[in-house]
Amino acid sequence: MRIGEISKATGIPVETIRYYEKIGLVPEPERQASGYRDYRQSHLDRLLFIKRCRNLDMAQDEIRELIRLADQPDADCSEVDALLARHLSHVRERLQELASLEDTLERLQKACSEGRTVSECGILGGLTSEPAREAPTSNHNHIPGTHHHTPGTR
Template identity: 80%
Template sequence: MRIGAISKAAGIPVETIRYYEKIGLLPDPDREHSGYRSYRQAHLDRLLFIKRCRNLDMAQDEIRELIRLADQPEADCSDVDALLARHLDHVRERLRELKSLEQTLVRLQSACTKGRTVSECGILGGLATELGALEDNQPANENHVPGTHGQGHPKPDSHS
Protein backbone atom coordinates (compact mmCIF):
# COMPACT_ATOMS: atom_id res chain seq x y z
CA MET A 1 0.00 0.00 0.00
CA ARG A 2 1.08 3.58 -0.56
CA ILE A 3 1.77 6.13 2.16
CA GLY A 4 -1.67 7.76 1.92
CA ALA A 5 -3.40 4.41 2.43
CA ILE A 6 -1.25 3.38 5.40
CA SER A 7 -1.69 6.86 6.88
CA LYS A 8 -5.45 6.47 6.71
CA ALA A 9 -5.39 2.88 8.02
CA ALA A 10 -3.19 3.81 11.00
CA GLY A 11 -4.73 7.22 11.65
CA ILE A 12 -1.27 8.77 11.55
CA PRO A 13 -0.35 11.77 9.34
CA VAL A 14 1.90 11.15 6.34
CA GLU A 15 4.52 13.55 7.73
CA THR A 16 4.68 11.56 10.98
CA ILE A 17 5.15 8.30 9.08
CA ARG A 18 8.04 9.83 7.14
CA TYR A 19 9.50 11.11 10.43
CA TYR A 20 9.28 7.64 12.01
CA GLU A 21 11.15 6.27 9.00
CA LYS A 22 13.79 9.00 9.29
CA ILE A 23 14.48 8.30 12.98
CA GLY A 24 14.45 4.53 12.53
CA LEU A 25 11.25 3.61 14.39
CA LEU A 26 9.71 2.38 11.15
CA PRO A 27 11.74 0.36 8.65
CA ASP A 28 12.12 1.81 5.19
CA PRO A 29 9.46 0.51 2.84
CA ASP A 30 10.22 -1.08 -0.49
CA ARG A 31 10.10 1.21 -3.51
CA GLU A 32 7.97 0.52 -6.54
CA HIS A 33 9.48 0.98 -10.00
CA SER A 34 7.68 4.33 -10.10
CA GLY A 35 9.56 5.41 -6.94
CA TYR A 36 6.52 5.32 -4.65
CA ARG A 37 6.94 3.78 -1.21
CA SER A 38 5.24 0.40 -0.88
CA TYR A 39 4.18 -0.46 2.68
CA ARG A 40 3.31 -3.94 3.94
CA GLN A 41 1.15 -5.18 6.79
CA ALA A 42 4.26 -5.27 9.00
CA HIS A 43 4.61 -1.49 8.57
CA LEU A 44 0.98 -0.96 9.57
CA ASP A 45 1.44 -3.22 12.60
CA ARG A 46 4.53 -1.26 13.65
CA LEU A 47 2.75 2.08 13.20
CA LEU A 48 -0.15 0.92 15.34
CA PHE A 49 2.30 -0.29 18.00
CA ILE A 50 4.05 3.10 17.98
CA LYS A 51 0.70 4.89 18.14
CA ARG A 52 -0.35 2.85 21.20
CA CYS A 53 2.97 3.62 22.89
CA ARG A 54 2.63 7.33 22.13
CA ASN A 55 -0.91 7.24 23.55
CA LEU A 56 0.73 5.98 26.76
CA ASP A 57 3.03 9.03 26.58
CA MET A 58 6.13 6.94 25.92
CA ALA A 59 9.19 8.71 24.58
CA GLN A 60 10.82 7.71 21.30
CA ASP A 61 13.72 6.04 23.09
CA GLU A 62 11.31 3.95 25.15
CA ILE A 63 9.45 2.91 22.00
CA ARG A 64 12.72 2.12 20.26
CA GLU A 65 13.74 -0.08 23.21
CA LEU A 66 10.38 -1.86 23.23
CA ILE A 67 10.71 -2.54 19.50
CA ARG A 68 14.22 -3.91 20.07
CA LEU A 69 12.91 -6.14 22.85
CA ALA A 70 9.92 -7.27 20.77
CA ASP A 71 12.36 -8.45 18.11
CA GLN A 72 13.68 -10.98 20.67
CA PRO A 73 10.50 -13.01 21.36
CA GLU A 74 12.33 -15.78 23.26
CA ALA A 75 14.14 -13.41 25.64
CA ASP A 76 13.14 -12.91 29.27
CA CYS A 77 10.59 -10.11 29.61
CA SER A 78 12.20 -8.54 32.69
CA ASP A 79 13.66 -5.72 30.56
CA VAL A 80 10.16 -4.89 29.29
CA ASP A 81 8.86 -4.90 32.85
CA ALA A 82 11.72 -2.65 34.00
CA LEU A 83 11.08 -0.18 31.17
CA LEU A 84 7.40 -0.03 32.04
CA ALA A 85 8.21 0.44 35.74
CA ARG A 86 10.46 3.42 34.87
CA HIS A 87 7.76 4.88 32.68
CA LEU A 88 5.17 4.43 35.41
CA ASP A 89 7.47 6.24 37.87
CA HIS A 90 7.76 9.07 35.37
CA VAL A 91 3.97 9.27 34.96
CA ARG A 92 3.48 9.35 38.73
CA GLU A 93 6.04 12.15 39.05
CA ARG A 94 4.26 14.13 36.34
CA LEU A 95 0.97 13.64 38.18
CA ARG A 96 2.54 15.09 41.34
CA GLU A 97 3.86 18.02 39.32
CA LEU A 98 0.48 18.60 37.71
CA LYS A 99 -1.23 18.54 41.13
CA SER A 100 1.24 21.17 42.33
CA LEU A 101 0.57 23.19 39.18
CA GLU A 102 -3.17 22.95 39.82
CA GLN A 103 -2.74 24.23 43.38
CA THR A 104 -0.64 27.16 42.15
CA LEU A 105 -3.24 28.08 39.55
CA VAL A 106 -6.04 27.89 42.13
CA ARG A 107 -4.06 30.24 44.41
CA LEU A 108 -3.49 32.65 41.54
CA GLN A 109 -7.11 32.59 40.48
CA SER A 110 -8.28 33.32 44.01
CA ALA A 111 -6.04 36.41 44.06
CA CYS A 112 -8.35 38.31 41.76
CA THR A 113 -11.74 39.76 42.51
CA LYS A 114 -14.22 41.32 40.12
CA GLY A 115 -14.27 45.06 39.64
CA ARG A 116 -10.50 45.58 39.66
CA THR A 117 -8.35 47.04 36.92
CA VAL A 118 -5.58 45.15 35.19
CA SER A 119 -3.01 47.15 37.15
CA GLU A 120 -4.65 45.89 40.37
CA CYS A 121 -5.00 42.32 39.12
CA GLY A 122 -3.89 39.82 41.73
CA ILE A 123 -3.36 37.14 39.07
CA LEU A 124 -0.82 39.20 37.12
CA GLY A 125 0.91 40.28 40.32
CA GLY A 126 0.93 36.71 41.55
CA LEU A 127 2.41 35.48 38.29
CA ALA A 128 5.33 37.86 38.72
CA THR A 129 6.13 36.35 42.13
CA GLU A 130 4.81 32.78 41.70
CA LEU A 131 6.73 32.29 38.48
CA GLY A 132 10.01 32.99 40.23
CA ALA A 133 9.07 30.58 43.03
CA LEU A 134 8.12 27.89 40.53
CA GLU A 135 11.38 28.26 38.62
CA ASP A 136 13.38 28.09 41.86
CA ASN A 137 11.79 24.70 42.69
CA GLN A 138 12.44 23.09 39.28
CA PRO A 139 15.67 21.26 38.44
CA ALA A 140 17.46 22.90 35.53
CA ASN A 141 17.45 19.67 33.52
CA GLU A 142 13.74 18.91 33.94
CA ASN A 143 11.65 18.80 30.78
CA HIS A 144 7.88 19.03 31.06
CA VAL A 145 6.95 18.67 27.42
CA PRO A 146 4.43 15.81 27.09
CA GLY A 147 6.05 12.67 25.78
CA THR A 148 9.53 13.52 27.01
CA HIS A 149 11.45 12.47 30.06
CA GLY A 150 13.99 14.02 32.34
CA GLN A 151 17.20 12.37 33.43
CA GLY A 152 17.27 8.89 34.89
CA HIS A 153 15.85 7.10 31.86
CA PRO A 154 18.32 5.13 29.76
CA LYS A 155 18.76 6.26 26.18
CA PRO A 156 19.96 3.45 23.93
CA ASP A 157 21.10 5.89 21.26
CA SER A 158 21.41 9.59 20.61
CA HIS A 159 18.04 10.08 18.87
CA SER A 160 15.23 11.58 20.91
Protein backbone atom coordinates in the same frame (compact mmCIF):
# COMPACT_ATOMS: atom_id res chain seq x y z
CA MET B 1 -0.08 0.09 0.26
CA ARG B 2 0.95 3.70 -0.39
CA ILE B 3 1.83 6.20 2.32
CA GLY B 4 -1.55 7.98 2.11
CA GLU B 5 -3.36 4.68 2.61
CA ILE B 6 -1.27 3.65 5.60
CA SER B 7 -1.66 7.14 7.03
CA LYS B 8 -5.43 6.85 6.77
CA ALA B 9 -5.42 3.31 8.21
CA THR B 10 -3.36 4.33 11.24
CA GLY B 11 -4.47 7.92 11.75
CA ILE B 12 -0.81 8.96 11.69
CA PRO B 13 0.07 11.92 9.45
CA VAL B 14 2.24 11.23 6.39
CA GLU B 15 4.97 13.55 7.70
CA THR B 16 5.12 11.63 10.97
CA ILE B 17 5.40 8.30 9.15
CA ARG B 18 8.31 9.66 7.12
CA TYR B 19 9.89 10.96 10.33
CA TYR B 20 9.57 7.55 11.99
CA GLU B 21 11.32 6.04 8.95
CA LYS B 22 14.06 8.66 9.12
CA ILE B 23 14.81 7.97 12.80
CA GLY B 24 14.60 4.21 12.36
CA LEU B 25 11.44 3.41 14.31
CA VAL B 26 9.86 2.09 11.11
CA PRO B 27 11.90 0.29 8.47
CA GLU B 28 11.97 1.95 5.09
CA PRO B 29 9.55 0.25 2.74
CA GLU B 30 10.59 -1.08 -0.62
CA ARG B 31 9.94 1.16 -3.59
CA GLN B 32 7.70 0.31 -6.50
CA ALA B 33 9.04 0.76 -10.03
CA SER B 34 7.19 4.10 -10.04
CA GLY B 35 9.23 5.21 -7.00
CA TYR B 36 6.32 5.10 -4.58
CA ARG B 37 6.87 3.55 -1.19
CA ASP B 38 5.22 0.14 -0.87
CA TYR B 39 4.07 -0.42 2.70
CA ARG B 40 3.29 -3.92 3.97
CA GLN B 41 1.26 -5.28 6.86
CA SER B 42 4.41 -5.27 8.99
CA HIS B 43 4.67 -1.48 8.55
CA LEU B 44 1.03 -1.07 9.52
CA ASP B 45 1.55 -3.24 12.61
CA ARG B 46 4.67 -1.29 13.62
CA LEU B 47 2.97 2.07 13.17
CA LEU B 48 -0.02 0.97 15.27
CA PHE B 49 2.38 -0.27 17.96
CA ILE B 50 4.16 3.11 17.96
CA LYS B 51 0.84 4.93 18.09
CA ARG B 52 -0.27 2.90 21.13
CA CYS B 53 3.04 3.64 22.85
CA ARG B 54 2.74 7.36 22.08
CA ASN B 55 -0.81 7.29 23.49
CA LEU B 56 0.82 6.05 26.71
CA ASP B 57 3.15 9.09 26.52
CA MET B 58 6.23 6.96 25.88
CA ALA B 59 9.31 8.69 24.52
CA GLN B 60 10.97 7.64 21.27
CA ASP B 61 13.85 5.98 23.11
CA GLU B 62 11.39 3.93 25.15
CA ILE B 63 9.55 2.89 22.00
CA ARG B 64 12.83 2.04 20.28
CA GLU B 65 13.79 -0.15 23.24
CA LEU B 66 10.41 -1.90 23.24
CA ILE B 67 10.77 -2.59 19.51
CA ARG B 68 14.25 -4.02 20.12
CA LEU B 69 12.88 -6.23 22.88
CA ALA B 70 9.87 -7.29 20.79
CA ASP B 71 12.30 -8.54 18.15
CA GLN B 72 13.54 -11.09 20.73
CA PRO B 73 10.31 -13.01 21.45
CA ASP B 74 12.04 -15.81 23.39
CA ALA B 75 13.99 -13.49 25.70
CA ASP B 76 13.12 -12.89 29.36
CA CYS B 77 10.57 -10.08 29.67
CA SER B 78 12.22 -8.50 32.74
CA GLU B 79 13.66 -5.68 30.59
CA VAL B 80 10.18 -4.86 29.31
CA ASP B 81 8.91 -4.85 32.90
CA ALA B 82 11.78 -2.60 34.00
CA LEU B 83 11.13 -0.16 31.16
CA LEU B 84 7.45 0.01 32.05
CA ALA B 85 8.31 0.51 35.74
CA ARG B 86 10.56 3.47 34.82
CA HIS B 87 7.83 4.93 32.64
CA LEU B 88 5.23 4.49 35.37
CA SER B 89 7.56 6.25 37.80
CA HIS B 90 7.88 9.13 35.35
CA VAL B 91 4.08 9.32 34.99
CA ARG B 92 3.69 9.44 38.76
CA GLU B 93 6.26 12.26 38.97
CA ARG B 94 4.37 14.15 36.28
CA LEU B 95 1.11 13.70 38.20
CA GLN B 96 2.75 15.26 41.27
CA GLU B 97 4.07 18.12 39.16
CA LEU B 98 0.63 18.67 37.65
CA ALA B 99 -1.00 18.67 41.09
CA SER B 100 1.51 21.31 42.20
CA LEU B 101 0.80 23.29 39.05
CA GLU B 102 -2.92 23.06 39.72
CA ASP B 103 -2.43 24.37 43.28
CA THR B 104 -0.37 27.29 42.02
CA LEU B 105 -2.92 28.19 39.35
CA GLU B 106 -5.78 27.98 41.86
CA ARG B 107 -3.92 30.34 44.23
CA LEU B 108 -3.31 32.76 41.38
CA GLN B 109 -6.93 32.64 40.30
CA LYS B 110 -8.13 33.33 43.87
CA ALA B 111 -5.85 36.38 43.96
CA CYS B 112 -8.18 38.23 41.64
CA SER B 113 -11.47 39.67 42.84
CA GLU B 114 -14.34 40.99 40.75
CA GLY B 115 -14.55 44.61 39.72
CA ARG B 116 -10.84 45.40 39.82
CA THR B 117 -8.78 46.83 37.02
CA VAL B 118 -6.03 44.99 35.18
CA SER B 119 -3.43 47.10 36.98
CA GLU B 120 -4.80 45.75 40.29
CA CYS B 121 -5.15 42.19 39.04
CA GLY B 122 -3.85 39.72 41.60
CA ILE B 123 -3.19 37.13 38.90
CA LEU B 124 -0.87 39.38 36.92
CA GLY B 125 0.74 40.58 40.13
CA GLY B 126 1.29 37.01 41.24
CA LEU B 127 2.86 36.08 37.94
CA THR B 128 5.30 38.97 38.11
CA SER B 129 6.23 38.45 41.76
CA GLU B 130 5.77 34.69 42.24
CA PRO B 131 8.52 33.49 44.58
CA ALA B 132 11.17 31.18 43.12
CA ARG B 133 10.14 28.39 45.52
CA GLU B 134 6.93 28.00 43.48
CA ALA B 135 8.89 27.07 40.36
CA PRO B 136 9.00 23.40 39.37
CA THR B 137 11.82 21.59 41.10
CA SER B 138 12.44 18.91 38.47
CA ASN B 139 13.92 19.02 35.01
CA HIS B 140 10.68 17.78 33.43
CA ASN B 141 8.60 20.09 31.37
CA HIS B 142 4.89 20.00 30.72
CA ILE B 143 5.04 19.00 27.07
CA PRO B 144 3.48 15.56 26.63
CA GLY B 145 5.87 12.96 25.36
CA THR B 146 9.01 14.58 26.69
CA HIS B 147 11.15 12.90 29.26
CA HIS B 148 14.28 13.83 31.10
CA HIS B 149 16.56 10.85 31.36
CA THR B 150 19.29 10.81 33.95
CA PRO B 151 22.51 9.18 32.73
CA GLY B 152 22.44 5.43 33.02
CA THR B 153 18.64 5.13 33.46
CA ARG B 154 17.65 5.45 29.84
